[in-house]
Amino acid sequence: MNEELHNDFGHGKNTYPPSKGVPGLPEFEFNSAVGRETKRLLEGIMTTYEAQPFNGNDVPLRTRTNFYNARYARNKKAIGISDHANANGKKSVRGFGVFYWHSSSEAKKLAQIILDEYKKEFPDREKYPIWGDGLFASEPGEWTDLHMCRETKGIFVLVEWEFMTNPESYKLLKSDDYRKRCALVKARSACRWYGIPFDKPAAKPAAKPAPKPKEEDDMLEKAIVVFGMDDFPAAKRLAKKIKAPIYVRDGLPAGRLAKEVYVVGGDEKGLKGDKFVILSGSDLFETSNAVGEFLKK
Template identity: 25%
Template sequence: MPKIVIFAGHDHDTWEKTGGKGVRTNLEADGVYEEFDTNFIIAKGAVELLRKEGFTVLFPQQDKRRMTLKQRVDYANAHGADLMIDVHSNASASRTATGAAAFYWYNSAAGKKAADIFAKHIKANGLPTWSGGTYASQATGWSSFYMLKYSDMPAVLTESFFFTTRSDLENYLLNPKVQKVLMKIHANIALEFFGKKALDTALDSVVLPDGREVVKIGSRGADVKYAQIVLGRHGFETDIDSIFGKDTDKQTKAFQRAQGLVDDGIIGAATWAELEKKPQPKPAGSKPAEKPKGEDEMPEKAIVINSEADMPAVLKLHIRTGWGVWVRSAVKQKVAKELIIAGGGKKGLEKYGDKLTDLSGKTRRITVDNVDDYMKKL
């Protein structure tokens, strides 16, 4: 049988050492998504599936050892592997980038064959692709990946969705059902490459751990109907017809913007969590009151941000405490007895005197760290 070598991209402690190859998110219990963790889950699952099919599969990271790129390529070459699969998830400066793709060396027909198999199964499951599902790595430039460039055997580097895009992270990378599908798709790269029958990867619907489905434009059924009902409860009314059409998509996006979520129109775990909260009256800042509230009527604390871009830094704080979040431009008068600033500093808010806690940093990353440190003291 052919010999396959599989790697999980990066190392188990890359985030801790560099602060890279991961992202802060309230979707994870520890507040951080580390790319290696999902890479390892998918790679390990593919290894187990291929071994059951009788393949010789090398997985030197079984014990999560650290390996440089050179060590990985040298290992694959020294062991005479017939195919190499390097498992990753993608990242982008764009927060709307989406989809999965497989990279191959530009002049490797065998590498392209492996990449095409990956793209075919992604598309067959109705999952989004990036660059049509494949990308030819070039000898120079950003796509000159070491693993593809220096391997002696056909090689493919997969990028299974963007962990920097919340909807990809929430609906695909952190979804156990999709992870299992990705394990099979990676196994199928080897199976079909060597002329074997592919595993069935049919994904009927993406279901969240609590039983709710991820719904979006084109979806139908009971979960869509319930979403339409609760959208109306929050003031974002749409027809209740169990069909996720353009109006439901529009109202979903408006609701997501109002909650500081990514306005992609996809109702996944985070959007469901907000929808199922008891609707709250709109804060006074959304429509200035005719006269200021008395001190005894004000909430104890509120959070102020400089723009919606600061919202990720305070989302966990808002969820934990229930304190209202105000955009700085809306704070025309005192809105709480005490203000927690997470964007823009104290300027213009001097009327609060010593009732200010300034968590703003010179960069958004520093602000995130300041908010995390503040939460530890709560």
Template identity: 30%
Template sequence: MAVFCSDAGHGGRDSGAAWNNVLEKDLNLIFTLQLNSLLKKRGHRILTTRKSDDNVPDLLTRCELINQHHAANSPKFDAIISIHCNVAAYKNETGRYVAKESVRGFYAIYSRESIKGRDLANSIANQVTKEGIVTRHGGKLSTVELGRSLAWIHKTLPPAVLLELGYMTNPEELRLLHDKDYQKRMVRAIVDGIDNYILG
């Protein structure tokens, strides 16, 4: 058994990205609740930063609460997983945002200073690619990137990864992010990647 902290990115007043009347915070919560459920079924202990869209602490407060819990409790968190969705758009000459619809893909982001974070990010991205969840639909290969200024992976004590599940500005990926079967497959691949990391 391992101990994880999950985070459904944004929430409350912070909607995160928004596109075509879809709010990122809502998709993040859907995936995170499924992630929590499957991790528990696999025998892991899970704490989460939010279970709904009410009374959501801001990002830095969440980081502080996680660090306090990690420092004061045993067993410690083995890792933190923060769930997000992405957008790719530019502002045209009229000031309107236009989608870069061709941009798509899954990203697992970690801190340069965290070897464990790197290993976890690689394990998850490899499993998502292995399952063909992204590439099967013509998408970009799952990639692992270094986070440069993301508070979530730099201001928390346990190893942390931030997962960008897909692009809301890509019509096909947005459709898939709402598809219940796709959600289950994505979450299963993420948890398989987490288990592979834990088993070493």
């Protein structure tokens, strides 16, 4: 399917403390909850891709946008939505807002769709206010000059769902109900963009599977690890073949990453997995050749 959502969520679990959150609420906790539920809602409807791993350490902003741009180069229909919780020195400030790159009419259109879907899902303006008019053009040199809007080559917007620093908003951001409904807004918006029907899944009882360790729940079948961006082109060829996400070694989540870990550049030292496939050489050219030989098999 060509429909693809770059399901971004800002920050990793190691960013709080010291920053990216308020006492009792790491921002990553909210962001990743919305991203994970969005992925669940869109399963079987469209492809979702996350450059920031669930429950993982922070992947640098530049690295994330590089990953999204590489995906966009392969699929020009892809769109991106980045989740965030806002903060302000004035505790009275609150509300929902969407940022888009000022010169992109398509990004503005996507932002307008998200704002409209938010208003439909949360019609009570007293309880769920809108920040300003809800739409913010991200412009060079201004306070709205956001890296995620500026450096992504595709249609990409950044959502500030509410303010962590406001007491009422804080309660919402801590709420599982609000997080799931935010994900619903995000999923509906993506489907609306592509003209795909989407209905809220009906709640139904399901047999509970045997409990598994949390690490097992989060573990992928396959994953690719690169030492640095020099090895990224070779890793992209491998990712297309084995259909696995790519991670930079410095931004890996804690615990075992996947059952099968493909190392492009370097070795398995410091990595955790059940099986390792080492595709490395003394330089990036030998590493690229190692990947090429593997792909011939």
